[in-house]
Amino acid sequence: MISNLRTIGFRWISGRLAHLGRQCYPLNFPISTAKGRGQTVDSVPIRSCLRHHSSVRPGRLRASQPSPTVRRTVKTLDSRALSLSDMVDFSGTKWPYVSFGGPRFTPLFYKVTGSVKGGTAEYHPFPPASKGFLYFHRKPGRESNIFSGEIRFRVVVNSSDSEFSADKLFADGHDLLDLSGLAPWRIHMVNLFVSKVYEPIRDLLAHQGFITSEQVSQGKRVVSETGWTRAPAQERILENMTDEFVLSFPPGRITLTFPRSDAIAQYVLSPCMGLYEKGLSDGSQSEPRQYHGNAIVRFELARVPLRKGGNEHIAMVLRVLRLPSPDQQGNPDGIPFHLPDGGELLQSSPGFVRGFKLKSASKHLPPSALELLERKYLPGNSL
DSSP, X not given: OHHHHHHHHHHHHHHHHHHHHHOOOOXXXXXXXXXXXXXXXXXXXXXXXXXXGGGXXXXXXXXXOOOOSSOOBOOOOOTTSOOGGGOEEOTTOSSOEEESSSSOEEEOOSEXXXXXXXXXXXXXXXXTTOEEEEEEEOOTTOTTOTTOOEEEEEEOSSTTOTTSOHHHHHHHOEEOBOTTSSSBOOEEHHHHHHOGGGHHHHHHXXXXXXXXXXXXXXXXHXXXXXXXXXXXXXXXXXXXXXXXXEEEESOOOEEEEEEXXXXXXXXXXXXXXXXXXXXXXXXXXXXXXXXXXXXXXXXXXXXXESSTTOOEEEEEEEEEXXXXXXXXXXXXXXXXXXXXXXOEEOEEETTEEOXXXXXXXXXXSOHHHHHHHHHHHSTTOOO
């Protein structure tokens, strides 16, 4: 009898140890190891020092993570119904966990750069003073698209002043910007359907009436039928063809995602394009400089030659609208890059505009996308 109990006990302990050895839960970095400083851990640190935390993917995190030590709870994503208890603090954290009204805790990420598969992934922490409210934002008139909308983070000021209500703090705050510093940080609705780790957020939106149960079922069906398994880049999701988005220069191969209620389309841009600054009139700069850094761009239609010396055709072009402030630009020479009034069209080489053939684009983009460009840039004309 005693022998059997020893055997059973040994097997149970061995099984539990083997189970624990397989767990790898992210830490709330950075952790100070200086003497006398406390360590803040956002979840159970098991074997984390043996495996780099970048091995955990946002789209592949297990939904049944253990409750983190730092408990953050959000009961509403409706900006009109916030309370002070919905305020959360992500300052300096890489893996903040949030409960959206249920027992499960969802990990959120500020920005992941590099390659997870290649082992070069870097998880950037939320900026300092990232204290505020998560809320749902959708542009007016886009309610018919079940994949429209996004989760944003409203940073508040004077958060320690108990005299201010949640409504007042929200109204006086500003949206947290992404790593580019040019666009709001967000979790797009597409990723709430594609990534299972974000299911609690989607469920809360459905519970609060932002999306219906029928729309949830339809969205799941579209994702399943199109075979989506990986969440697309947040900054590369365009609900409308005329939406502005962030582009890094010089650009590599760019995949844009266009969600519709019945399908999710993608369009790939070739990397052969750049932004060039013309030589200065005083002759101090003879060669055009190429811009390095982030920029806000937008699709337009224009008449441009598709090859040097060729005739002009109506084609899609990309216009650079805004650049970061000079101190945030990444030019190797350190000299600020300036845009002319009205922006600048991207070029395949200095002085030659990069145009995208409409016939080729129509094979990948929905007809409504090109029709929207036509109505905006070619009124009274037909493609």
